[in-house]
Amino acid sequence: MQKRVVFRSRLLPYLLVLPQIAITVIFFFWPSYQAIESSFFIEDAFGFSREWVGLQNYFELFDDPGYLKSFRTTLIFGVSVAFLAMSIALGLAVAANRVVKAATGYRTLLIWPYAVAPALAGVMWYFMMNPSLGIVAYWLRSLGVDWNHYLNGDQALLLVIVAAAWKQISYNFLFFLAGLQSIPKSMLEAAAIDRAGPVRRFWTIVFPLLTPTTFFLLVVNLVYAFFDTFSLIHATTEGGPVDATSVLVFRVYNTGFIGQDYGSSAAQSVILMALVIGMTFVQFRYVERKVQY
Amino acid sequence: MNVKSFLTATTIAAVAAPAWAADKAEVEFWHAMGGQLGETTDQFAADFNAGSDSCQINSTYKGNYTENMTASIAAFRAGQQPHITQVFEVGTATMMAAGDKGAIYPVYKLMEDAGIDFDQSVYLPAVISYYTDTDNNLLSLPFNSSTPVLWYNKDALDAAGAEVPTTWDELEEVARKLKENGVAKPFSFGWQSWSNIENYSAWHNVAMGSEENGFAGLGTEFTFNNDAVVNHIQRIADMGQEGTFVYGGRRGDSRAQFVNGETALWINSSAYYGGFKKDITDFTFGQAMLPVDTAVADAPQNSIIGGATLWVLQGHEAPEYKCVAEFFQFLSSAEQQASWHQSTGYVPITTAAYDLSKEQGFYETDPMTDTAIKQLSLNEPTPASKGLRFGNFVQIRDIINEELEAVWSGEKSAKDAMDAAVERGNALLRKFENANS
Numbered sequence: 001m002q003k004r005v006v007f008r009s010r011l012l013p014y015l016l017v018l019p020q021i022a023i024t025v026i027f028f029f030w031p032s033y034q035a036i037e038s039s040f041f042i043e044d045a046f047g048f049s050r051e052w053v054g055l056q057n058y059f060e061l062f063d064d065p066g067y068l069k070s071f072r073t074t075l076i077f078g079v080s081v082a083f084l085a086m087s088i089a090l091g092l093a094v095a096a097n098r099v100v101k102a103a104t105g106y107r108t109l110l111i112w113p114y115a116v117a118p119a120l121a122g123v124m125w126y127f128m129m130n131p132s133l134g135i136v137a138y139w140l141r142s143l144g145v146d147w148n149h150y151l152n153g154d155q156a157l158l159l160v161i162v163a164a165a166w167k168q169i170s171y172n173f174l175f176f177l178a179g180l181q182s183i184p185k186s187m188l189e190a191a192a193i194d195r196a197g198p199v200r201r202f203w204t205i206v207f208p209l210l211t212p213t214t215f216f217l218l219v220v221n222l223v224y225a226f227f228d229t230f231s232l233i234h235a236t237t238e239g240g241p242v243d244a245t246s247v248l249v250f251r252v253y254n255t256g257f258i259g260q261d262y263g264s265s266a267a268q269s270v271i272l273m274a275l276v277i278g279m280t281f282v283q284f285r286y287v288e289r290k291v292q293y
Numbered sequence: 294m295n296v297k298s299f300l301t302a303t304t305i306a307a308v309a310a311p312a313w314a315a316d317k318a319e320v321e322f323w324h325a326m327g328g329q330l331g332e333t334t335d336q337f338a339a340d341f342n343a344g345s346d347s348c349q350i351n352s353t354y355k356g357n358y359t360e361n362m363t364a365s366i367a368a369f370r371a372g373q374q375p376h377i378t379q380v381f382e383v384g385t386a387t388m389m390a391a392g393d394k395g396a397i398y399p400v401y402k403l404m405e406d407a408g409i410d411f412d413q414s415v416y417l418p419a420v421i422s423y424y425t426d427t428d429n430n431l432l433s434l435p436f437n438s439s440t441p442v443l444w445y446n447k448d449a450l451d452a453a454g455a456e457v458p459t460t461w462d463e464l465e466e467v468a469r470k471l472k473e474n475g476v477a478k479p480f481s482f483g484w485q486s487w488s489n490i491e492n493y494s495a496w497h498n499v500a501m502g503s504e505e506n507g508f509a510g511l512g513t514e515f516t517f518n519n520d521a522v523v524n525h526i527q528r529i530a531d532m533g534q535e536g537t538f539v540y541g542g543r544r545g546d547s548r549a550q551f552v553n554g555e556t557a558l559w560i561n562s563s564a565y566y567g568g569f570k571k572d573i574t575d576f577t578f579g580q581a582m583l584p585v586d587t588a589v590a591d592a593p594q595n596s597i598i599g600g601a602t603l604w605v606l607q608g609h610e611a612p613e614y615k616c617v618a619e620f621f622q623f624l625s626s627a628e629q630q631a632s633w634h635q636s637t638g639y640v641p642i643t644t645a646a647y648d649l650s651k652e653q654g655f656y657e658t659d660p661m662t663d664t665a666i667k668q669l670s671l672n673e674p675t676p677a678s679k680g681l682r683f684g685n686f687v688q689i690r691d692i693i694n695e696e697l698e699a700v701w702s703g704e705k706s707a708k709d710a711m712d713a714a715v716e717r718g719n720a721l722l723r724k725f726e727n728a729n730s
Contacts, residue, residue, distance in 0.1 A: 042728050044729055045390075046369055048395075049394075132541065132549040132550045132553060133553075148539070150698075153702065241698040241701075242698045255688075259687065259721075260366060261688070
């Protein structure tokens with residue numbers, strides 16, 4: 001039997017989707033259009049005059065080695081954050097799923113960091129890791145590690161990766177836990193009777209059944225790493241030292257808001273938008289095939 | 294009247310007009326002074342409001358210098374600009390360019406229109422020369438001006454048996470002694486472009502760019518990849534290799550190193566005085582003039598200021614601008630300036646305030662606090678030492694920061710880094726020239 005809703009009025013269905021369409025148009029299409037438009041102009045800071053320059057803003061970007069390096073940084077950053085945040089969250093979820101006593105208590109504690117605002121999380125890590133004031137930096141020094149993320153680009157990148165991943169673990173944990181709880185107990189028990197150990201059970205039953213969750217989280221985490229980590233980087237390293245932590249979204253901000261170079265900033269936003277659209281497309285086209293619903 | 298319009302009317306009335314403020318002209322003042330400085334700034338507004346029955350200045354902290362400038366420009370584009378906004382010295386060229394297009398109400402004209410007697414000659418030349426147009430008219434009101442000085446930890450120097458260095462060669466020696474005596478990070482500095490390139494150049498009378506450091510025209514080009522600056526940066530890099538210099542981050546981030554005693558020689562703004570007086574309790578600190586590089590000049594020229602001025606934005610009502618003018622007059626008075634100078638370490642902007650501080654005996658009770666003002670007025674400023682006026686300089690400073698960090702971490706030599714900074718900086722200067730001519 002086919003389920004089908006029939007509207008008597010022709011207008012009603014359009015009216016019902018209108019709010020969603022309006023939101024998409026106002027908050028996505030309109031700004032995107034404006035970004036594309038301003039990327040073809042050079043404009044003065046106060047907005048008195050603008051000059052059509054065609055693709056010049058784009059050409060300048062691809063001539064700038066710093067911009068190209070930023071792609072590499074963004075990729076390392078995004079992949080590391082997603083991998084770290086997801087693998088730790090999965091481990092914690094599996095552990096929390098086995099806890100019998102006070103399970104709610106553990107879960108609440110693990111979900112807690114998600115309530116911390118990104119900028120706040122950034123400031124917290126900034127203080128803990130500050131080479132002169134930070135407690136963690138102090139411990140590291142007593143272990144013989146010379147921690148100075150003001151100078152050492154790799155350390156700075158590590159710092160923002162850890163901070164960004166830490167922030168996202170709770171979110172991932174929540175989804176993994178829900179996914180784990182929806183796995184039928186009978187299947188696991190049957191496997192156990194067939195003498196499959198816990199590790200074997202995890203890789204042959206639990207993990208494949210979690211692939212829809214994992215795939216969803218992969219998309220969400222990458223988008224998070226590419227866009228939402230701005231305030232965190234802003235509060236900790238400000239893209240430095242040199243440009244070690246200057247990811248694409250931070251450059252958009254730096255060029256547009258610090259430099260008041262709106263044309264170039266808009267061109268960078270357009271490129272970033274194209275990149276994320278392309279990446280999401282690839283993920284749905286190819287990675288999703290491996291997902292078992 | 295139907296229900297809807299009644300509701301609208303009451304809402305507007307409730308939002309727009311607290312009854313007590315109805316007869317006072319309100320002026321929005323956005324500033325970038327955080328912490329203790331912010332409290333003092335808000336106090337200025339409160340004191341002024343208390344003494345005025347026609348004006349109400351609303352003083353609001355909007356984040357650091359960059360954030361406040363960005364917020365003000367964004368507000369201007371949206372037609373919501375404040376009357377007064379505080380802009381740091383490197384934003385001057387951007388603000389001036391906007392002034393040519395009618396976004397700015399120049400201070401000399403504001404005072405003239407408000408009928409307030411305004412004598413530009415009472416201000417210190419080294420301070421206002423940075424902010425005047427080609428006809429020597431003052432465009433924005435200097436509010437907080439400082440200059441980099443050499444801060445030192447006297448106890449650490451005494452313990453190492455060293456004197457306060459007056460030349461860079463001596464500084465290197467002293468840093469070595471300090472290191473041997475257990476000081477972890479003997480030498481450091483903040484606002485590196487300002488303290489070690491901009492001021493280093495002015496202090497030795499070396500131009501940083503062509504066209505009188507940008508004062509004479511938008512066609513200016515950078516020249517700070519000259520031998521003097523390159524050798525200087527290389528010297529610091531070598532000190533870093535040796536462990537006698539440790540980089541502590543951009544802006545004032547390295548302040549913590551000095552306060553907790555890890556660093557004993559620190560070059561940064563004289564305006565740290567107020568905070569140091571409060572925060573440093575376990576050692577004696579002092580300030581001295583910047584060291585001289587004897588390979589470049591026998592004697593110093595003069596240093597240049599940093600800090601910020603108050604710009605007035607167009608687009609408001611005349612009575613409100615009258616309040617702005619009165620507020621500016623209040624801020625420039627010798628009493629206000631002297632108390633600001635003495636509590637913060639910023640230099641007084643008028644000669645009268647300097648004289649008043651002398652009369653009050655401030656320099657006897659707090660010795661060396663006139664270091665900054667002495668540095669600024671050491672000699673008549675030359676084209677290479679009267680200040681800088683480069684477009685897009687906020688961004689260019691970030692480029693300089695990046696390139697210097699590459700030197701400190703050993704990725705690049707001083708020469709390569711300065712060449713790269715000049716090249717990247719020039720590209721932005723051309724961009725500014727195109728957008729504003």
